[in-house]
Amino acid sequence: MAPTRDPSTDIFRTLRWPLALTRLGMVAERLARAFWPLWSIVIFALALLMLGVQDEVAVEWVWAAGAVLGAGALWAVWYGARRFRWPSRAAAVLRLDATLRGNPIQASLDTQAIGGGDAASTAVWRAHQTRMRARLAEARAVEPDLRVSRNDPLALRYVALLTLSVAILFGSLVRVQSVTGMGAGGPDLAQGPAWEGWMQPPAYTRLPSVYLNDITAASIEAPEGAEITLRMYGEVGALSIRENVSGRDLTPEAAQETAQDFAVLKSGELAVDGPGGRLWQIAMIPDAAPSVARDGEIEVSYEGEAQIPYTATDDHGVVTGTARFVLDLEAVDRRYGRSIAPEQRKMIEVPLAMPVSGNRADFSNALVGNFSLHPWANLPVKLTLEVEDGRGQKGLSEPEALTLPGRRFFDPVAAALIEQRQSLLWNRENAEMIVQIFKAILNEPEDLFRKDVEQLRLRTLTTRLELLAKYGALTDEKQDALAQAMWDLALSMEEGDLQDALERLQRARERLEEAMKNGASDQEIAELMQELREATDDYMRQLSRQQAQDNPEGQQMDPQNMIQMSQDDIQRMMDKIQELMEQGRMAEAQEAMRQLQEMLDNMQMTQGPGGGGQSPGEQAMEGLADTLREQQELSDESFRDLNDGQRGQGDRQPGQGQPGPQDRQPGQGQGGRDPGQGEGGDLAGDLAERQRALRDELNRQRQALPGQGTEAGERAAEALERADGAMDGAERALRDGDLAEAIDRQSSAMEALREGMRNLGEALAEQQQQRTGEQGFAQGGDPAQQRDPLGRNSGNTGRVGTDEGLLQGQDVYRRAEELLGELRKRSGELDRPEEERNYLDRLLERF
Structure with a gap:
């Protein structure tokens, strides 16, 4: 009987x-999970060799890294x-x-456990196994x-892979063989020692590096x-360095070090001793120290x-510079x-603006700054300029005696305020004297x-x-606050209120x-003349609006009573x-100014067809101007009421005393009267009602504000929202x-109204410019008389823009110099945002 064949074999x-x-x-x-540390270390070592790290460090570091x-x-x-296990066949x-x-x-390898004597059960089992064996073909x-990842939770393998990726991009397999020369019997040892050297000039010289091996x-x-770098390969001691250009004490052991780095500080000799040495x-080229000097006249603006x-x-x-006063x-x-000793103050240090583009080896520039608020303004100072080069060497100018530039005030009271402000900042012990001077000014203020x-x-x-000086409470903060208040008041008096164009x-x-x-x-x-030009333009515009309002039909008025004058005539x-003032003919210039004023007083602005109506913007400006004027009148009345109350206190009989703030009963006003009783109370209530009416009118105007x-x-x-709150x-x-307190709030309201009118004027001007640009020639009229958005004549052909200059004459160069000076000043202000200073630097590079 033939043996039964094992089905598992098939x-x-x-x-x-x-x-x-x-x-x-x-x-x-x-293998991967057991030996990932091994291949990570191998990859990391290969990457370092491909990058040539072994050529950049001493050989001792290479041996140490190799050992690690x-x-x-x-x-x-x-x-x-320890972790690797060979997988079995059963697994x-x-x-x-x-x-x-x-x-x-x-299922194919299993045997029938029960029902083996049952023919039907056996038939089912064989059919099942036949079906399962047929599925083996799908294996x-x-x-x-x-x-x-489970075995390397810190992802250290990716560090090795990243290093290898960098090495593939920036390294080379050829550099790996250089490490063989660092061991006994390497190829470099067989060929003899070798060396490499470089000379790197300082970066500020902008000179190229020099490869010493190529210098014959x-x-x-x-x-x-200049930095000299030398690297020696081969047996240690076969090559040595000999030099006297760095000033260092080179011992025999130090001369044989395989890595040498030193700077050239003097002329001398450099040698590589040994096989293949040189x-x-x-010859050292000395780096001279920079120099700086004052040059030219100091110009001070108004x-x-x-x-x-x-x-x-x-x-x-x-590289950098500083001015010290x-x-x-x-x-x-x-x-x-200033008869007493001044208070101690730090010197004034201002960074010098450096040219953004061009050569800084020899240049002229200007320090731009406003020192008007400093306690030393318009006082004698000594100016010293200091500059520094890329090596850190410094150059100083000779101390120059000059007057610290500052703003000058021509209004008598404003000039007196500035003088006393300087006395207060000179030494706070001058406070009592300053109070006496201010009281003298306030004695008869009507004409001042x-x-x-x-x-x-x-x-x-x-x-x-007076109170702070009396009680010795004039601290540094209060001294600065008082000085700022004096400056603001003097500036307000110098500039004037200017509530209307006239x-x-x-x-x-x-x-x-x-x-x-x-x-x-x-x-x-020159700057005051420019201010006069702008004031004249504003006056003419207001005259034009007034005539349009008073004469809506555009009828001509009696020419014998008015002198008609165009804008060009006034500019001429x-x-x-x-021109007369620039020539020094001041008397003629004053006479010409008088004639101009007479003409302006009798001037009539000619209006074109359809020019009699007012735009919503003009109506808004006129309404705000009326509100400002009424607010000013209300503030004056409040001030007169306060003075009446103070004079009422001053008329008391001697011995009665004058109540201070601590003596005033609750509900009493500053004038010493109860606002709820008698004439004083009625007047305060009337002023409050007028103030409320002004506020309501302002809110109505805010609802229809153009722009x-x-x-x-x-x-x-x-x-205008701030003005509403102040009202x-x-x-x-x-x-x-x-x-x-009411007068202070009214002053804040007037200042906010003026600011709102200025901003509204800018908004209306922007809208007018946009409309002009959009309409183009759609308005009709003579194309030769139309202008482009830059104000240039478009020409007879109707093309946009001409070759006509936007400015003519010497003002072009003066204005350009002023703009460049402002750009240099702002680019040197370190407190400005970096983005703004970078933008200014780019502008200076273009010009």
Whole structure:
């Protein structure tokens, strides 16, 4: 009887290749998970060699790194050997069987456990096994799972792979062989020692690096501070360095070090001694220290902005600079408020603006700054300029005695305020003397102050200063606050209130005449002349609106009573006045100004067809101007009521005393009267009602404010919102009888109204410009008379823009210089945002 054939033989013959490949994949899985530290260390070491790290460090570091990596590799081998287990055939069968439907391998190898004597049961079992064996044809090798994240939770293998990726991009396999020369019997040892060297000049010299191996000449010129790098390969001691250019004490042991780095500080000799060595004579090029000097006249604008020119030189270029101002106490006029010793103050240090583009080896520039607020403004100082080059060497200018530039005030009271402000900042012990001077000014203020509010501000300031001086409470903070209040009041009086164009025009003319009488500089006169031009333009625009309102039909008025004058005629007269002043013919210039004023007083602006109506913007501006004027009148009345109350207290009989704030009963106003009783109470209530009516009118105007949607329009709305809040505070103060507080709030409301009108004017101008650009020639008319958005004539052909210059004459160069000076000043202000300073630097590079 023939032996029974084992069915498993046919089964495993069918699964021979899928089972073998599955088992091989399991071997790869276990190798990867057991030996991932080994191949990570090998990859990391290969990457370092490809990058040539061994050529950049001393040989001792290479040996140390090799020892560490070798030890790590041995540990990785031991770690992998402990964890690796060869997969068995049974494990491979189980994995392959798990990927098939119904586990056909296990079913084919099973035997019938029960029912073997039952023919029907046996038939079913054989049919089942036949079906399972048919499925074995579907068997495919199982793909191995090579992920080792569970074994490497810190992902250290990716560090090695990243280093290898960098090495493939930036390194080379050729560099790996250089490490063989560091061991005994390497190729470099067989060929003999070798060396490499470089000379790197300082970066500020902008000179290229020099490869010393290519230098065959016996002499080298090296700039001072150049870095020399030498690397020696082969047996240690076969090569040595000999040099006397760095000033270091080179011992025999140090001369044989394989890595040498030193700077050239003097001329001398450099040699590589040994096989293949070389000798050079190094001639050091000295790096000269920079120099700086003042050069040119100092120009001071009307606002006090100074331009102090200077020149600086250096063989390789200046890097930074600083200007220092020190008070020249010996040259100060020590009379009056400066008779006592001044308080100690730090010197003024201002960074010098460096050219953004171009060569800094030899340049001229100007220090631009405004020192008007400093306690030393218009006092003798000594100026010293300092510059520094890239090597850190510094150059100083000779101390120059000059007057610290600052703004000059031509209004008599404003000039007195500034003088006393300087006395207060000189030494706070001058406070009592300053109070006496202010009281003298306030004795008969009618002829000195244009506005009652200015008189009240000075009176309040005097009272505050007197109390602080009396009780010794004049701290640094309060001293600075009082000085700032004096400056603000003087500036307000100097600039004037300018609530309408006529007052502004008269004020500009008065300031110009006062400046000419006091011998102002050409720069100040030029800026005052420009202010007069702007004031004249505003006056003409308001006359035009007024005529349009009074004469809506556009009828011509009696030419014998009015002088018709065009804009060009006025500009020609202004040019003539400026020309006379530049020529020093001040008497003729004053006469021409008088004639111009007479003409302006009798001037009629001619209106074109359809020019009699008012736009919504003009109506809004006129309404705000009326509100501002009424607010000013209300503030003046409040001030007069306060003065009446103070005079009522001053008329008391001697011995009665005068109540201070602590003696005033609750509900009493500043004037010492109960606002709820008698005439005083009725007056305060009337003022409060008028203030409320003004606030209601302002709110009505805010509802229909033009210019919405523009940046200037939003600023105008915010300013008018502040004016509304100030009016509300003034109304409450009036009802409480606190007239001084009410006047302060009314002043804030007027300032906010003026700011809102300025912003609204800008918004209307932007809208007008946009409409002009959009309409183009759609408006009709003579194309030759139309202008493009830049104000140029479009020409007879109707094309946009011509070759006509936007500015003509010498003003072009003066204005360009002013703009460049402002750009240099702002680019040197370190407190500005970096984005803004970068933008200014780019502008300076273009010009």
